[in-house]
Amino acid sequence: MGKTKVTAIFDIGKTNKKFFLFDENLKEVYRVYHRLEYETDEDGDPCEPLETLTSWVKETLEHALSLPEFLIQKLNFSAYGASLVHLDESGKTVAPLYNYLKEFPEDLLAEFYRKYGGKQAFCTATSSPSLGMLNSGLQLYWLKYRKPEIFGKIRHSLHLPQYFSYLFTGKAISDYTSIGCHTALWDFSKNDYHHWLKEEEILKVLPEVVKTTHTYSIEMANHPVTVGVGVHDSSAALIPYLKSNDEPFILISTGTWAISINPFNSSALTLEELKQDCLHFIGMNGQAIKISRLFIGEEHKVQIEWLYAHFGLEKGYYKELSFDKNLYQKAKSHPGKRFQFAYLKPELFDISQASQTQLETFGDFEEAYYCFLHELTDLQVASLNLVLKGSDVKKLFIDGGFNANEIFVEMLRDKLPEIKIETTDFALGSAQGAAMLVDEKGIEF
Structure with missing residues (x-):
């Protein structure tokens, strides 16, 4: 019996690092899940351990290439955005993979906006709220003025998905989906890089932009492998849905963030929408796509840990729960709010929150969890309505981690009765989307 021909995909999230082999029908035939502990950067702030991550990627692929039952013919990468890897002339990293939640110096940000037309005008031009380090292009400005010894060594700054491709192809490139991920790099009104990059002489470290469908042919384990250029994970998650649907839809891609993506809406952003974390992504063909973001994965993670500690339960308990209408009605009928959010800002949507979390008012974990998800899904609906x-x-599709949370999904169905909500077979949407990009038949939308 011959080897199964497969496509290898790395799907690198903030929390989970995943590797898949898909057969020619995009059916998963092999997987590896991995987590890494953060290290600290030179300022003492937590960051992804880039060297460890790089070694894991190389070793995982090397092992997969040695598996006798599979023949890897294609390779691609899906990864989170707002993160840059800085390389010197020899291709070595010269800085940590700075965490996009790292604080951006307020005085430096104010200086930047003064130089480039003011905060409001700049955010409107780049179709993104002011997000500090999450506007990853501004990391280069920060390095230039606050860490010139590092900036002076940079030959190429690669978005994270393209860095993984570079590890195997040696090609320093960029793609639209990474550039368009609230980076403060792209002027949507001119459909080109913003002029601040040229004026600051930063444009020179940003490599050539290629199509997201671009591939390279290299040799691995004595046979040719087609290698993709990588893709931003939220954009990758959209691809299987675009291929399989003829009617308009919205996708909520969930994980650390819930990204509500409407590929059929490219309308201009209002200042109010920008304040509510609504922005434009760039699709793989260079078109603007309206999206809104909500930090629900991290919020859920923090809150659930507090609930486990309070009720003395083991991690993972909530995953055993199924939807209970009575518990939901009880949560809905309570007149006030009982949770204070760690990260989310309900006030941006004219929604209130408790001044402090009131866990003592709940009889058990289930009651508290239903209340939390009720208040969380109110915010999710408000964010969704922006796009x-x-x-x-x-029609609305949900993929990613919250896909499997029946309580979350049923609450959304109740709160959006006019929308048909489907949890889908694309639970591996980002990975499958990345696989489709290197499919020999190509992608045409």
Whole structure:
């Protein structure tokens, strides 16, 4: 019996690092899940251990290439955005993989906005709220003025998905999906890099932009392998849905963030929408796509840990729960709010929150968890409505981690009765989307 021909995909999230082999029908035939502990950067702030991550990627692929039952013919990468890897002339990293939650110096940010037309005008041009390090292009400005000894060594700054491709192809490139991920790099009104990059002489470290479908042919384990250029994970998650649906839809891609993506809405952003974390991504063909973001994965993680500690339960308990209408009605009927969010800001949507979390008012974990998800899904609906309005969309897909949370999904169905909500077979949407990008038949939308 011959070897199974497969496509290898790395799907690198903030929390989970995943590797898959898909057969020619995009059916998963092999997987590896991995987590890494953060290290600290030179300022003492937590960051991804880039060297360890790089070694894991190389070793995982090397092992997969040695598996006798599989023949890897294609390779691609999906990874989170807002993160840059800085390389010197020899291709070695010269800085940590700075965490996009790292504080950006307020005085430096104010200086930047003064130089480039003011905060409001700049955010409107780049179709992104002011997000500090999450506007990853500004990391280069920060390095130039606060860490010139590092900046002076940089030959190429690669977005994270393209860094993984570079490890195997040696090609320093960029793609639209990474550039368009709230980076403060792209002027959407001019459909080009923003002029601040040229004025600061930073454009020179940003490599050539290629199509997201671009591939390279290299040799691995004595046979040719087609290698993709990598793709931003939220954009990758969209691809299987675009291929399989003829009618308009919205996708909520969930994980650390819930990204509500409406590929059929490219309307201009209002200042109010920018404040509510609504922005534009760039699709793989260079088109603007309206999206909204909510930090629900990290919020859920923190809150659930507090609930486990309070009720003396083991991690993972909530995953055993199924939807209970009575518990939901009880949560809905309570007149006030009982949770204070760690990260989310309900006030941006004119929604209130408790001044402090009131765990003592709950009889058990279930009651508290239903209340938390009720208040969380109110925010999710408000965020979703930012990309829903003005478009004729009646279908919503949920993929990623919250796909499997029946309580979360049923609460959304109750709160959005006019929308057909589906949890889908694309639970591995980002990985499968990346696989489709290197499919020999190509992608045309």
